[in-house]
Amino acid sequence: MAIKADKIWFDGKLVDWDEANVHVLTHTLHYGLGAFEGIRAYKTSDGRSAVFRLKEHTRRLFDSAKILGMEIPFTEEEINNAIIETLKANKLEEGYIRPLVFVGAGAMGVHPGTNPIRVAIATWPWGAYLGDDALLKGIRVKTSTFTRHHVNIMMTKAKACGNYVNSVLAKTEAVADGYDEAVLLDTEGYVAEGSGENIFIVRNGIIKTTPLTSILAGLTRNSVIELARDLGYTVVEERFTRDKLYIAEEAFFTGTAAELTPIREADRRTIGEGQAGPVARKLQEEFFKVVKGENPKYEHWLDYYTI
Numbered sequence: 001m002a003i004k005a006d007k008i009w010f011d012g013k014l015v016d017w018d019e020a021n022v023h024v025l026t027h028t029l030h031y032g033l034g035a036f037e038g039i040r041a042y043k044t045s046d047g048r049s050a051v052f053r054l055k056e057h058t059r060r061l062f063d064s065a066k067i068l069g070m071e072i073p074f075t076e077e078e079i080n081n082a083i084i085e086t087l088k089a090n091k092l093e094e095g096y097i098r099p100l101v102f103v104g105a106g107a108m109g110v111h112p113g114t115n116p117i118r119v120a121i122a123t124w125p126w127g128a129y130l131g132d133d134a135l136l137k138g139i140r141v142k143t144s145t146f147t148r149h150h151v152n153i154m155m156t157k158a159k160a161c162g163n164y165v166n167s168v169l170a171k172t173e174a175v176a177d178g179y180d181e182a183v184l185l186d187t188e189g190y191v192a193e194g195s196g197e198n199i200f201i202v203r204n205g206i207i208k209t210t211p212l213t214s215i216l217a218g219l220t221r222n223s224v225i226e227l228a229r230d231l232g233y234t235v236v237e238e239r240f241t242r243d244k245l246y247i248a249e250e251a252f253f254t255g256t257a258a259e260l261t262p263i264r265e266a267d268r269r270t271i272g273e274g275q276a277g278p279v280a281r282k283l284q285e286e287f288f289k290v291v292k293g294e295n296p297k298y299e300h301w302l303d304y305y306t307i
């Protein structure tokens with residue numbers, strides 16, 4: 001399904017959606033050095049809208065750029081304001097936000113030289129990433145034949161464009177094989193994460209998630225850990241093997257796009273009851289309350305705006 005909105009913020013100003021184009025010799029298009037973010041805005045219960053964890057996402061965009069040696073020609077505050085401006089220009093009460101930092105055209109060697117660092121922000125309406133049923137019923141996953149990045153080959157703390165070749169390979173393999181999503185193992189064989197989601201398992205009431213060593217530090221992961229601890233759950237960040245996933249009582253993915261998506265089956269083994277389990281459902285409920293502004297304790301995660 002093609003996505004569309006009216007405007008895209010591009011290098012400091014709003015341009016028409018169809019005019020937000022680049023030259024084919026854009027450096028990032030060839031070599032993958034670029035960084036992006038995935039952010040969501042939700043309609044809040046008081047009739048306004050709010051971007052979820054806007055400042056942290058923008059901070060991570062700048063961190064990614066720094067890791068990749070790219071200097072963003074805007075301040076974090078300018079990007080925060082530009083995101084709200086783009087949502088308003090597109091009259092989006094809720095939706096997905098995609099900031100992208102990339103190396104423009106100029107020199108064509110591997111060294112990016114003095115090529116311009118360009119910034120675009122697109123926003124569009126986007127529902128449940130893994131399908132409407134996924135949030136309720138859970139999804140089926142497959143251990144990928146592709147290994148997740150080694151920490152000294154790709155920069156795993158950067159949400160880097162080039163890192164996503166690995167994600168696209170894993171995702172298309174999983175879908176071609178009849179699954180909804182891939183689970184990638186790290187270079188030592190432990191469970192790492194999904195193609196664009198962090199992963200959690202539950203056993204004996206204890207929630208376990210992969211430590212931050214080789215995975216992307218998801219803000220949804222961070223939010224869910226905090227919410228779970230607040231609800232009295234024990235959460236441990238500890239690596240685990242794929243067979244631990246098979247015998248989990250519950251498993252779920254977190255991510256801005258996937259939100260909190262239960263995993264009902266892994267490598268043809270039913271997880272728990274084969275549907276969203278009680279812990280996943282409770283955390284989903286809390287998460288959606290927070291993003292809709294229904295939990296005053298987490299107001300600081302919301303940046304409100306009105307159309």
Ligand SMILES: *Cc1c(COP(=O)(O)O)cnc(C)c1O
Binds near residue numbers: 159193196215255257
């Ligand atoms: C973006 C991403 C996530 C999820 O991060 P959020 O901040 O929760 O959206 C997880 N893993 C990878 C590889 C990602 O790129």
